[in-house]
Amino acid sequence: MALHPEVAALLARSNRLGSDPRNTNYAGGNTSAQGTDTDPATGRPVELLWVKGSGGDLGTLTENGLAALRLDRLRSLVDVYPGVEREDEMVAAFDYCLHGRGGAAPSIDTAMHGLVDAAHVDHLHPDSGIALATAADGEKLTAECFGDTVVWVPWRRPGFQLGLDIAAIKEANPQAVGCVLGGHGITAWGATSEECEANALHIIRTAEGFLADRGKAQPFGPALDGYGPLPEDERRERAAALAPVLRGLASTDARQVGHFTDTAPVLDFLAHAEHPRLAALGTSCPDHFLRTKVRPLVLDLPAAAPLDEAVARLKELHAEYRRDYQAYYDRHATADSPAIRGADPAIVLVPGVGMFSFGKDKQTARVAGEFYLNAINVMRGAEAVSSYAPIEESEKFRIEYWSLEEAKLRRMPEPKPLAARVALVTGAGSGIGKAIAHRLAAEGACVVIADLNADNAAAVAEELGGPDKAVAVTANVTDEEQIAAAFKAAALAFGGVDLVVNNAGISISKPLLETTAKDWDLQHDIMARGSFLVSREAARTMIEQNLDGDIVYIASKNAVFAGPNNIAYSATKADQAHQVRLLAAELGEHGIRVNGVNPDGVVRGSGIFAAGWGAQRAATYGIEEDKLGEFYAQRTLLKREVLPEHVANAVFALTGGDLTHTTGLHIPVDAGVAAAFLR
Structure with missing residues (x-):
């Protein structure tokens, strides 16, 4: 019509x-x-x-x-x-x-x-x-x-x-x-x-x-010595280091996703003398402070202050902010006011670095930052021709804790199981990793698509909905610098990482006498050493956040099953399987759970099988390559072919919230291979 x-x-x-x-x-x-x-x-x-x-x-x-x-x-x-x-x-x-x-x-x-x-x-x-x-x-x-x-x-x-x-x-x-x-x-x-x-x-x-x-030329007052923008590379490095700490603080009452911006208006505001006074006045337009809270948290140190000093001061300021916000609520709440919705800041301003904003998902966090940028523009305009005089605090409270706004919040759909969780999946540009990324995103997670193939990673991130849902990073898991860069990208995009899946890998299938030292080293560099390096960086981020976390290894049936012509691959998978046990024992005190999934026979959609592993295994079993999936299915107890989606289901089962007291576990996803039963 x-x-x-x-x-x-x-x-x-x-x-x-x-x-x-x-x-x-x-x-x-x-x-x-x-x-x-x-x-x-x-x-x-x-x-x-x-x-x-x-x-x-x-x-x-x-x-x-x-x-x-x-x-x-x-x-x-x-x-x-x-x-x-x-x-x-x-x-x-x-x-x-x-x-x-x-x-x-x-x-x-x-x-x-x-x-x-x-x-x-x-x-x-x-x-x-x-x-x-x-x-x-x-x-x-x-x-x-x-x-x-x-x-x-x-x-x-x-x-x-x-x-x-x-x-x-x-x-x-x-x-x-x-x-x-x-x-x-x-x-x-x-x-x-x-x-x-x-x-x-x-x-x-x-x-x-x-x-x-x-308007006057300097509405925010004279420049503050030491508060100007750091050089871009240094600024982004500092932001990536601060983001997990700030996300953890901003998630004291409820887990949040983060967003970072270092646009010129934000940096200019923080570089001038009047920014502490103006920030303390808060925003004014009802749309603004509904998303930014009544006022931001502002770090009161110069841009080049030592990182550990900045972190310590931010923790002090966060405690003060929570006390002040509780007092603000107590000053204005009446008997019929909605309950306090949390006392953590939605906006954190760091001179010389930029603005961190937080919300229940990436879009909410990003929009909160956009609204505070609007507020900065408003302050600049008002100060240029007069002085900034927002509405009274009591009026701000009447809107922030308006019964009509509360009713709107109650009409919102229930959050998905992985809402506000940030996942990083290696080898996510194809096959099992791609299926895992899709499942985690469908369950509400923001996902960092890490893959050696930049084009594949970018395509998957686009499939998942773009920057508010997923970002792509190029990562060779054998390279410490690239792994560190991937986690920094996650920190800048979403505030940190909560869930890491070690999936990247290759498969070299040869008899012992044909397996070269180069084959052995390459197999172990990518999967044993690579998983170790990724898990180490993941643990560092998760401990800084203090929000618990999940690390999942995509191991293999071959981690426990001895088959022919497979020494390099199977030994590497056994290494990964024991990393799960070792890290579960070590990281439990930080609330970080480490578990594994043991797939077998994932032929369709598998990047590994398509890259030659399928032909090698088919030759070993004396069958045609296009019959390999059927062959694997027929040797299982359930007579069912295993697909990438089935592995993704197991990852979600481990991380979706029902197995909160499970760590050090391996879940077989092999349709039933009796010889690979865990003992």
Whole structure:
């Protein structure tokens, strides 16, 4: 069915506005359109409001993200409005105004769009607009910037009353094209979609020009000696070293995924004298501090401070932050406030290095960082023409612990078993490793795809959803520097690593007398030495995080089964199998569990078999290579062929949360080979 013309225009306008970060932050703001459609229940025309629903992002908004409401019923809510003290009740009343199934859930801002006398309304959160909205003399500056064409609306928490306020101000100012909402953002309107969009862009761009023309050169004050950016390589090295420590601290109450950014605006903010004062004031726009918390944690040491000194100070500051956040909650909580959601910071600022942000998944962590970058831009604008004066702390608390926000959180789906876990899988560009990466990602993990073949690794990372789900690293597991680099990449991408799968390997199948020392060394370098090196780096990261962890070895039936013409491979697998036992015994005190999986006969989809191992084993057994999978299946007790997905299932079984008290175990995935039964 074709889209209603007004809906099509609304979606196009929303996508244009939302695709430019100068106009609004991610998922910030909402847009609407009014129009007439035919009511299928009566056959008569009905006036409707289409408005972006709760959640979602303007830049990617589709019809499914719109709520559709009857305007007559929505406007009649004014007659039953019980007053500002009970305005939250009006959100439930929106459900009685829906047209048909109504589409997406109506947001708290629905009243702004339905009560304002305009066919099209855009409510946005541009940095330039919020800079005026949070300036100490924002009302005066708004008048200087726009004259009487844009009106000031004093701060009020989003809701029904704010909609009434804006409607009254528009009615009293027919010359106005929009308003600046104190402490919050902007709203524009128009008779047509084109006019509304033009008015919104006029407000945003005019504010940008005003700030640029009127602003002072150093809004963040003079440069602080020693707080400037470190050289890029040194900066990234320091960030990779700090990330696991910070992730562990930020996960004190609940495990978090991390994100790191060292963009120029962040580094510039931290390099100047006013950043401690401004950071302590916190953010202002409701969208900002809902994701960044009331304020960030800021390291108060110069960029080149010794790493151990920085770590020690961050731990002290984290303890102080938790005490302060608990006090903030206690100051403002009432008997019906939601329980505290955790006292750890969502944003950590490190001078000379950059910003670390944390969330329940990578996207949430990344967006939190983007929102604090918005806040920095807002502070710069406000300080350039005035002084930054965000809303009162009590108002911030009212929004952060709003019952409506709590209800939204409760509607979120249950997290998947590996949510907020970060996995690194070696040899993940094909075969068993690829299957493991897919299974872990499907269960909620972020995955680092480590493989010698960079193209294969990149392809798998793309299959899994790109940077918010997976990143690719090139890693030769025999090279200590490449392994260290892979874990540093994991730290910068996701904050650290919780789950490591030693899967990389090759197979050399030869009789004893044909096995050269070079064959032996190569086999052991990749699988015995390589697994040791990866596990050592994994343990170092996991201990720094202090979040427990899992190390899984993909060993083999051959670790316990003696077969012909296989001395190098089987001896290496036996080495891996004993590494599991040794590391389980050593790392248990850190909560790190080490287990193994013993597959056999994984032919289809296997990179090892495709690289020549299959032909060698087929020759050993005197069969055709394409019959090898069937041959292996027929020699098992279950008469079933083993696939890469079956090995991945075992990895998930070990790491998915049900075997929390199991370490030092090997799980056979061989369809039943009696000679390989563990004893």
